[in-house]
Amino acid sequence: MSVKNLQPRFIVLLLFIIVAGVLRVTAAGHITPFSNFSPLGAMALFGGAYFADRWKSYLFPLATLFLSDVIMMQTVYKQYASGFLFDGWYWNYLGFAAVVLTGQLLIKKVRVLPIVAASIAAAVLYWLIADFGTWMSPSNIDMTTGVAYTKDWQGLMKCYAMGLPFLKNTLLSNLVYSGIFFGLFEYMQHKIPALAVHR
Template sequence: MSVKNLQPRFFVLLLFIVVAGVLRVTAAGHLTPFSNFSPLGAMALFGGAYFADKWKSYVFPLAALFVSDVILMQTIYKQYAAGFMFDGWYWNYIAFAAVVLIGQLLIKKVRVVNIIAASVAGAIVYWLIADFGTWMNPTNIDLTTGLPYTKNWQGLMKCYAMGAPYIKNTLISNLVYSGIFFGLFEFMQHKIPALAVSK
C-alpha cells in the first residue's frame, strides 16, 4: 500500500470524525431539532472499524470528543464545568474507548447486522461504564433523595435504573448516525477507488 493511496482514505476518515464532533456541538443545548441524539457512539464505532492503525482508532475520536467537551463546557454547559471539563469526565472517556473497542471487534466487516450488533453493544457498555462513574462520583446525587448515591449494591442498581431510560436515545442515535457514517463512507469507497484501501 503506497502513501499516495493511504492519504486520501486517512483524511476522509478524519473528516468524518471532525464532522461528528461538530454535529455533537451543534446538537447540544437544543440548538437543532435533533438535540436528543448524539453522534458520539457512531463516531467511536466508525473509528474502531475503519482506521488501519489501532491507536488512530482511539486518538482521533477521543480528540474530537475532548475538543467538543471543552467547547460545550465553556459555552452551553458552563454551569456544570469543573475547570475546563466536568466532574468525573474520565469515566465517559473510558466508556467511549470501550465503544471504539467494540467497533474494532464487532465490525471487522461492514455489514448491517454487524453495525446493529455493535450499536446495541455500544449503547449498553457505555451506559454501564458511564453510570458506574456517576455512582462513584460523590458530587452526583440521587434525585429521589437529594443525597449522594449510597456506596453499596442497592445504590449502584438505583443509579443504573435512573440512567436506563437514556439507553433508548443512545441506541437510536447509534443506529441513525452509524447508518449515515458507514453508509456514506461505503458509498464513497465504491465511487472513489483510492478510498477503498484494505486494512
C-alpha cells in the same frame, strides 16, 4: 498499499470524525426527549472499524470528544464545569474507549448485522461504565430527589435505572448515525476507488 492511496482515505475518515464533533456541539443545550441523541457513539465505532492503525482509531475520536467537551463545558454547560471538563470525566472517556474497541472487535466487515450488534453492545457498555462512574462520583446526586445515591447495591441499581432513558437514546443514535456514517463511507469507497483499501 501506497501512501497515495491511503492519504485521501485518511483525510475523508478524519472529516467524518470532525463532522460528528461539530454535530454534537451544535446540538448541545437542547434538552428534549432526544437528549443524548449524539453521533459520538457511531463516530467511535466508525473510527474503530476503519482506521488501520489502532492508535488512530482511539486518538482521533477521543480528541474530538475532548475538544467538543471543552467547548460545551466552557459555554453551554459552564455551571457544571470543573476546570476544562467536569467531575468524573475519565469514566466517560473510558466508556468511549470501550466503544472504539467494540468497533474494532465486532465490525471486521462492514455489514448490517455486525454494525447493529456493535451499536447495541456499545450503548450498553457505555451506559454500564459511565453510570458506574456517576455512582462513584462524590457529586452523585439523584436529580429526582436531590439526594446522593447510596454507596450500596441498591444505590447503584437506582443510578443505572435513572440512566435507562439516556441508554435508549444512545442506542437509537448509535443505530441512526452508524447507518449514515458507514453507509455513506461505503458508498463513497464504491464511487471513489482511492478511498478503498487495496489488498
